[in-house]
Amino acid sequence: MRIGELAKKTGTAPRMLRYYEEQGLITPTRLENGYRDYDDYLVERVSKIRGLADAGIPSRIITYILPCLNQQEAIVVTDADPELREILTQQRDRMSQKIDFLARNRDAITRYIEALDAATQRSSAA
Known part of the structure; x- marks a missing residue:
């Protein structure tokens, strides 16, 4: 999906999505024409990022927390x-x-x- 669609599905401004990309929180694939292509799983990931950011957690900390959010057990x-x-x-x-x-x-x-x-x-x- 394009950035506009991801923005609409998540209620997140495209500018913020680009920021998340710069911070390494989301990684779109690139099409042959250079356009970003956002996978469907990023909708939930962006929602989790927003929830953490809304709670006041800085993006540099979110980077460390994100891998734990999909785990049922503690990560070593x-x-x-x-x-x-x-x-x-x-x-x-x-x-x-x-x-x-x-x-x-x-x-x-x-x-x-x-x-x-x-x-x-x-x-x-x-």
């Missing part, structure tokens, strides 16, 4: 960079904090909706 890593481990730990902890924050806000909104529903029922009954 040799010659691991201790600095990378610390960065990944910080990113994971930051994501956990965001998840907790979002869950609290979701629960507060749910309580408010329930209160609105209860108020509507009381005024209908009156």
Whole structure:
């Protein structure tokens, strides 16, 4: 598929897709005429990249995480960079904090909706 189609399917701007390519996060094939050809599997991959980027993870870290996203079991890593481990730990902890924050806000909104529903029922009954 062409870049425009991938952009439409993923909701990602073509410019961002080119950036992902520059960072080595996605790799299209090249047709004889030089055009990029994006395989269907890249739709899911771009969605995963976007999810990580939206969580605030930098593309240089996403490069390390991406191979793990399709694995059910832990990947054996040799010659691991201790600095990378610390960065990944910080990113994971930051994501956990965001998840907790979002869950609290979701629960507060749910309580408010329930209160609105209860108020509507009381005024209908009156």
